[in-house]
Amino acid sequence: MVLSHTAEDYLEQIYLLSLRLGMVKTSDIARELGVRTPSVISALKLLKNRNLVHYERYGAVTLSEKGLERARDVYERHKTIYRFLRFILGIDDEIASEDACGMEHFVSPKTLAAMKDFFAFLAWKKSQGLDIQSELRAFRKRGSHIPGGSITMTSESPEAQPLSAGKDNVLYTIVKLGGERGVKRRLLDMGVIPGETVKIQNRGPLGFPLEIVIQGYVLTLRKDEAEAVTVREA
């Protein structure tokens, strides 16, 4: 069932209110979501058409079976993200909750599962005597450092070449990206962007993959990716 993220928020809030108050009124929903009651009413009509809530004029709002299922699902996402932000990244209560309520509508099942795995992983490491959470907290407290130092930007003349033909430890400026759609998108996502400066810092045993440094991050590029990147000596 395709559902807008506002619709999901209404479901989520009805669910929470029913847990907290037992009976849910339109005004409660409005107060909680920060909208006016007429907005709630039309949202309820939409949800009712999709058989997600039961609602009659002047009556209480309740979730249908389907609605309850969906609401629980939304809230499960909310809680997982909230915990992740709060207990792993160390974000404040309020902000973690806000961010979670925004992101919950866009997180894939795989990402969600990975977050849960991460909790399990930390618990396991802790049982082995390594408390990553508190190490991270301490690390952030004493001021964090970007690894590898940042790279200076330049832009000048010599001839363009694919990064795959580049030499180690030379600064290159990225001129252009080629390759097919998927490759291009991945490169951009990783920060491999025209104008940026890049350095090959290491490489695999057969010459590839390349380990490059860009914007202070270390990335690994496969051969096809490195060929798609046109650079010029910086």
Place this chain on the structure above:
Amino acid sequence: MVLSHTAEDYLEQIYLLSLRLGMVKTSDIARELGVRTPSVISALKLLKNRNLVHYERYGAVTLSEKGLERARDVYERHKTIYRFLRFILGIDDEIASEDACGMEHFVSPKTLAAMKDFFAFLAWKKSQGLDIQSELRAFRKRGSHIPGGSITMTSESPEAQPLSAGKDNVLYTIVKLGGERGVKRRLLDMGVIPGETVKIQNRGPLGFPLEIVIQGYVLTLRKDEAEAVTVREA
């Protein structure tokens, strides 16, 4: 400047296309965002009114100074989340990019900064000989386990009491949440929900905070939080 998340996506895409192709046409944007050209045109009108793009009929689309700044900001969020999902949580390329493009509009500066700190932390640990990334990968590969084992659910009679007055290692069913708004929200976010079963597993030196187990997670409740939770022996 308040901007809808679709508007941000248009800016982001114009930015990326200008990097990739040099000149941006309405049809490019439409293709890339999966919408029809008239939708692009009206989006461009909106962005132009807000002085974020330059655009004349039949002309090329370019970002204004403000628009470029915003586009870079959006894309910075995208990249950071993408990298986090991909390189820390181990999410596949495609899904990481999709999730990132959804979440980028809802992530707070603090959360973003924390993600970057996390990279730095991992790099630091790595420089100390501990490769958390690959440990996590291995951990996930061999099948992850929820820590502490899950807790059985029950629901029966005896008298209700605040969790703050509960005994250690006894299973309680949560009956009701009290306390003020903020406390309540935080409790719900953490999974402290009526109907769930909870156990006090440990406590601070002065009796508080309580370390509780709920839904297989370990949480810490301050005194005011524990007082807001009404429970009954399970």
Place this chain on the structure above:
DNA sequence: GCCCCGTGTTAGGCCGCCCTAACAATATCA
């Protein structure tokens, strides 16, 4: 120069989501 065709734009419509103002139902209390 004219016609054709592709591409880009306008026109107009639908839906989601929000609002205020007016109105209807219900609760309160003399």
Place this chain on the structure above:
DNA sequence: TGATATTGTTAGGGCGGCCTAACACGGGGC
């Protein structure tokens, strides 16, 4: 019970975001 205060609903409107259909422009072939 009737007058009044509170609460909930309808009416109506605005904006964002998407669509299809119709129209306008501009370059290439003749």
